[in-house]
Amino acid sequence: MLDGLTEKETIDGRFGAIIQLWVNGTGKKATAKFYEQLGRRMRQGILVIPTTVVFDYYPYKTELKFKMMGNVGHCGDGYEEIISRFERKLISVSIMMGHDFLVEEEVSYDKGVMGENYGYSVTPLILELK
Numbered sequence: 001m002l003d004g005l006t007e008k009e010t011i012d013g014r015f016g017a018i019i020q021l022w023v024n025g026t027g028k029k030a031t032a033k034f035y036e037q038l039g040r041r042m043r044q045g046i047l048v049i050p051t052t053v054v055f056d057y058y059p060y061k062t063e064l065k066f067k068m069m070g071n072v073g074h075c076g077d078g079y080e081e082i083i084s085r086f087e088r089k090l091i092s093v094s095i096m097m098g099h100d101f102l103v104e105e106e107v108s109y110d111k112g113v114m115g116e117n118y119g120y121s122v123t124p125l126i127l128e129l130k
Helices: 028-046
Strands: 016-024 053-056 065-067 081-085 088-094 100-104 106-114 117-128
Touching: 016 028, 053 088, 053 106, 100 106
Parallel strands: 053 100
Antiparallel strands: 016 117, 053 117, 065 106, 081 088, 088 100, 106 117
C-alpha cells in the first residue's frame, strides 16, 4: 500500500500525496532556478499522468507565490484555460489522453531549512490521482 493522503484529506476527494521541492540558496537567482525546475518537473513527471491534479497545500500565510501559467500552463498550445473548481483557480491543460491536467494557478513557496542548507521550499503540493 502507498502512503499518502486519504480521500477524506484531499481537496477533490481522491487519493493524494504531498510533495516537497527544495533549492539551495536564496535571492533572485535561487528563486528563478526554483521556478524553472518546478515547471520542468511538473511538465515532465506530473503532467504526463492522466487525471493528476496539483493543488497548493502550503499551510502558512505567505506572499511568495509562483504564477504557474508561465512555466506549466502554456503546455496546452493555446488550448489551456483558467477555470474555477474546488473554490480555487486552476489552469486546465488539455492532454491527448482524454482528461485535462489541472494545476493551481498560483503555488506558494517560502524560505526554509533543509538538512544543513538554507533555501526555498515550495509546498506542500498535493498530487491527487484517480
